[in-house]
Amino acid sequence: MPPAHPSITRRPLHRRALDVQVFARDDGLFDVEASLSDTKSHDVPLAGSxxxxxxxxxxxxxxxTVDAQLTITAAASDTRWMPYAPACGEHGDAYARLVGLNLMKGFRQAVTDRLGGTQGCTHITELCQILPTAVIQALAGSVIDTREGDAAGNPPYQLDRCHALRRDSATVAQFYPRWHLSAAPASTAS
Structure with a gap:
């Protein structure tokens, strides 16, 4: 992506990298490995060094570890680099509190309730927020039906969750015609 102001000289200061990988297991479950790293392009004083x-x-x-319905069956975290060793990594098994949550049903708010503020690590808790869409993307089309909707007759999960996939959009009319909603007719004044 080109810089917003190409005539201005820039120098890198900081990089945050997020990575999410999802693996199918032989037992029908899925492992999710998510990581966050922050690096600086220059030496920085930090916690006395x-x-x-x-x-x-x-x-x-x-x-x-999640099942096919995206319910978390196991959870753990690991802090390898931290600014305030060992205190940053001393949240114990706080992230085991994610067990039982479903990535598709109120997950983000439940994470905040269970692990927000001093209940967990700010960065790991923030990392949790990207997991629903990352895992759904990993399982879309194979585990999650992205074409026909669910057994209860609801449309596919992704519809009405972003601008391009509004149910009244041309995209939905073209690729999901069964689920397309025509724009409501304009009311006529009498």
Whole structure:
């Protein structure tokens, strides 16, 4: 992506990298491995020492196991690089509180309720927020039916969840005609 102001010289300061990988297991479950890392392009003083350029400020991982309905059956976290060692990593098994949550049903708010603020690590809790769409994307078309909807007659999950897939859009009319909603007719004044 080109810079917003191409005539201005820029220098990198900070990079946050997020990574989510999803694996199918032989037992029908799915493992989710998510990570967050922060690095600086320059040395920075940090908690009484100096963190060298390129060494992580943060490097955290979250591992989940989910079933085909996207309910979390196991969860754990690991903090490998942190600014305030060992305190940053001393949240114990706080992320085990994710077990029982469903990625498609109120997950983000439940994470905030269970792990927001001082109940967990700010960065791992933020990492949780990207998991629903990442896991849905991983399972779309194979585990999650993205064409026909569910057994109760509801439309596919992704419809009405973004601008392009509004049920009254041309995209839905073309690719999901069964689920397309025509625009409501204009009312006529009498």
């Amino acid at each position: 100096t963190r060298k350029a390129g060494d992580p400020i943060h490097e955290m991982q979250l591992q989940l």
